[in-house]
Amino acid sequence: MIAVVNQKGGVGKTTTAVNLAASLAAAEQPTLLVDLDPQANATSAYGLVGDAPNVYDVLVDGRSVGESSRSTELPRLRVLPSSPDLVSAEIEIVGLDERESRLRSALEGARGEFAYVIIDCPPSLGLLTLNALVAADAVLIPLQCEYYALEGLARLVDTVDRVRAINPVLALEGIVLTMVDLRANLARQVADEVRGHFGQAVYETVIPRNVRLSEAPSHGKPILLYDIQSKGAAAYLRLAEEFLKRDRARGLAPPPDATDKEREA
Numbered sequence: 359m360i361a362v363v364n365q366k367g368g369v370g371k372t373t374t375a376v377n378l379a380a381s382l383a384a385a386e387q388p389t390l391l392v393d394l395d396p397q398a399n400a401t402s403a404y405g406l407v408g409d410a411p412n413v414y415d416v417l418v419d420g421r422s423v424g425e426s427s428r429s430t431e432l433p434r435l436r437v438l439p440s441s442p443d444l445v446s447a448e449i450e451i452v453g454l455d456e457r458e459s460r461l462r463s464a465l466e467g468a469r470g471e472f473a474y475v476i477i478d479c480p481p482s483l484g485l486l487t488l489n490a491l492v493a494a495d496a497v498l499i500p501l502q503c504e505y506y507a508l509e510g511l512a513r514l515v516d517t518v519d520r521v522r523a524i525n526p527v528l529a530l531e532g533i534v535l536t537m538v539d540l541r542a543n544l545a546r547q548v549a550d551e552v553r554g555h556f557g558q559a560v561y562e563t564v565i566p567r568n569v570r571l572s573e574a575p576s577h578g579k580p581i582l583l584y585d586i587q588s589k590g591a592a593a594y595l596r597l598a599e600e601f602l603k604r605d606r607a608r609g610l611a612p613p614p615d616a617t618d619k620e621r622e623a
């Protein structure tokens with residue numbers, strides 16, 4: 359389970375969650391995308407609406423992920439949608455038992471059904487994001503190449519370290535540089551500084567600024583279904599390939615030529 363998280367908005371967090379999930383599904387990896395952001399942008403990016411059942415019902419009412427998730431145009435991808443009701447969920451679950459681990463409990467049954475669960479977190483470090491970090495095995499951080507992003511990154515890494523007291527297995531999956539224009543001096547400087555500090559944790563793949571990538575959500579499609587020939591689509595396919603390569607190196611993903619039967623074994 360991968361939590362895609364950054365407390366700063368507008369850094370390509372939801373775009374990364376939506377399109378990495380789509381690219382993993384296109385690579386024949388059964389994938390669940392969980393929209394944990396009350397803005398529900400990952401939900402609308404697939405042309406879905408957040409009517410019940412949705413992730414609110416899962417967190418607050420204990421509804422199952424299976425009956426609350428929905429199919430998409432990609433056969434191996436399902437989405438657990440969000441809704442504006444999720445705004446009140448943080449208040450409603452404060453008084454419930456194991457408030458920080460309700461998402462983890464709900465998603466446990468999904469481990470056998472999906473190769474990957476991608477969680478799109480809200481742009482904050484509140485109780486919803488805490489639920490995602492407690493549920494996740496690793497954190498993927500989209501980072502825009504600008505100066506202030508570095509300050510936010512330090513705070514986020516500190517938060518991940520603190521959550522390990524509750525979820526000891528939580529690891530840093532990696533950092534993805536987003537909205538990149540390497541012709542700009544500042545972007546190159548930020549990229550170099552992040553790579554210098556975090557080393558191999560930073561993905562080689564970078565996500566460029568791309569008009570087609572920005573247009574895709576308004577059409578209710580991930581970039582692979584909106585314009586697979588675009589630079590944005592190519593970048594996310596490369597990101598998924600690098601992601602899977604890392605998992606194969608750790609023995610966590612099937613080889614690229616594995617059959618469905620081998621994946622299920």
